[in-house]
Amino acid sequence: MKSKASGKYIKTTAGGEMVQAFVPNTLPPQLTAKELAALKEPLRNADAAIGKLRLAGEMIPSLDWFVYSFVRKEALLSSEIEGTQATLTDVLSYEQTGQTGSSGLEDLEEVTNYVRAINYAFDEQKSKNGLPISARLLDQCHLRLMQGVRGENKQPGEIRRSQVWIGGTRPGNAAFVPPPADKVRGLLGDLESYIHSNDDLPPILRVGAAHVQFETIHPYLDGNGRLGRMLIALLLDHWNLLSSPLLYLSVFLKAHQSVYYEMLDGVRAEGDWLGWFSFFLEGVEQTADDASKTACILYNQVSRDRKTLLAADSVTVSAIQLFEILPKTPVVSMPVVTKLLDTTKPTATKAIEILQQTDILSEVGSRKRDRIYKYERYLELLT
Numbered sequence: 001m002k003s004k005a006s007g008k009y010i011k012t013t014a015g016g017e018m019v020q021a022f023v024p025n026t027l028p029p030q031l032t033a034k035e036l037a038a039l040k041e042p043l044r045n046a047d048a049a050i051g052k053l054r055l056a057g058e059m060i061p062s063l064d065w066f067v068y069s070f071v072r073k074e075a076l077l078s079s080e081i082e083g084t085q086a087t088l089t090d091v092l093s094y095e096q097t098g099q100t101g102s103s104g105l106e107d108l109e110e111v112t113n114y115v116r117a118i119n120y121a122f123d124e125q126k127s128k129n130g131l132p133i134s135a136r137l138l139d140q141c142h143l144r145l146m147q148g149v150r151g152e153n154k155q156p157g158e159i160r161r162s163q164v165w166i167g168g169t170r171p172g173n174a175a176f177v178p179p180p181a182d183k184v185r186g187l188l189g190d191l192e193s194y195i196h197s198n199d200d201l202p203p204i205l206r207v208g209a210a211h212v213q214f215e216t217i218h219p220y221l222d223g224n225g226r227l228g229r230m231l232i233a234l235l236l237d238h239w240n241l242l243s244s245p246l247l248y249l250s251v252f253l254k255a256h257q258s259v260y261y262e263m264l265d266g267v268r269a270e271g272d273w274l275g276w277f278s279f280f281l282e283g284v285e286q287t288a289d290d291a292s293k294t295a296c297i298l299y300n301q302v303s304r305d306r307k308t309l310l311a312a313d314s315v316t317v318s319a320i321q322l323f324e325i326l327p328k329t330p331v332v333s334m335p336v337v338t339k340l341l342d343t344t345k346p347t348a349t350k351a352i353e354i355l356q357q358t359d360i361l362s363e364v365g366s367r368k369r370d371r372i373y374k375y376e377r378y379l380e381l382l383t
């Protein structure tokens with residue numbers, strides 16, 4: 001049953017007001033045998049959904065493009081939580097050509113920064129001398145996340161040095177006051193130790209617990225939500241549940257934002273881990289199911305389009321090569337194709353033409369120069 005706070009409150013000042021800052025207990029979370037029993041069924045369902053996603057991931061010949069697109073979708077949604085409105089096509093056009101389309105540069109930077117941070121973190125995990133999941137790794141991710149105009153005064157790559165509060169117009173009526181700044185480093189160190197220690201708790205619950213702990217510590221001035229969700233993907237890999245970043249909870253957490261916040265508060269104020277874990281497992285199951293489905297749908301679409309292309313009279317080797325890179329790079333321009341296929345301008349132009357004739361690529365807008373093309377059916381499936 002719900003018991004008591006999963007930490008203690010200490011008096012501190014924020015914005016000139018006296019407030020009660022919350023300092024969480026170290027993990028693991030305290031769960032009774034009864035609570036664990038109540039989680040058995042949702043755990044089984046979540047595990048099954050993750051297992052299916054693992055298979056769906058393996059079914060795809062090039063996992064790369066799938067992951068790539070999903071990372072972008074997550075980035076987009078995460079930024080939407082912050083009110084950013086960049087479209088997927090805008091983001092991809094910007095990456096390929098530096099042209100901003102209808103979205104502002106700041107919106108696009110925010111999304112591409114997020115992709116950069118995730119790719120960096122996963123590359124570090126894969127490389128032999130890379131940083132393990134640690135406070136240092138998170139600092140590096142934060143640095144990448146906060147590049148550019150909006151992040152400038154958010155102390156990129158550094159844990160906060162001041163008291164913050166969440167929700168409310170002033171510290172006194174805040175929904176939540178995270179730990180004082182001088183406690184952050186120690187708390188992050190404890191979280192890091194937990195991540196690298198053994199625990200009898202099922203790994204998926206450990207992932208959920210680590211996410212709450214991270215959000216509660218709230219180590220940075222901004223970007224804690226995005227980093228905390230990135231941490232979920234990293235930990236799924238770390239505890240061998242999913243070896244590639246196929247599962248992002250952003251959509252679920254955005255769709256249920258107020259419940260999500262209530263659940264976080266429930267853990268802190270009442271030690272209601274059962275409530276949080278039930279919610280989290282439901283999110284994992286739904287998200288994994290959706291990702292599996294999307295994997296199949298994308299795979300089928302690409303297979304169908306490949307068939308159409310191969311059956312066309314006009315098909316060339318370069319057109320096929322261009323087609324094969326589209327899932328990873330669904331928005332291209334002539335210079336980009338020239339570079340990616342390592343070919344001449346005329347050959348690249350011809351390849352684009354053939355993919356237009358076969359109705360695979362279509363032009364974005366109607367520019368006279370620097371034309372941009374997109375693999376529309378594929379992009380539509382992603383959004």
Ligand SMILES: Nc1ncnc2c1ncn2[C@@H]1O[C@H](COP(=O)(O)OP(=O)(O)OP(=O)(O)O)[C@@H](O)[C@H]1O
Nearest residue numbers: 078081166167175176215222223224225226261264
């Ligand atoms: N009222 C609240 N109660 C508890 N936790 C909250 C509340 N509001 C926000 N949070 C947590 O703080 C995160 C937001 O923190 P921050 O603004 O630093 O991150 P972000 O990445 O910029 O935002 P977002 O998560 O919205 O993309 C949320 O994702 C959530 O985990």
Ligand SMILES: [Mg+2]
Nearest residue numbers: 082222223224
């Ligand atoms: Mg924010």
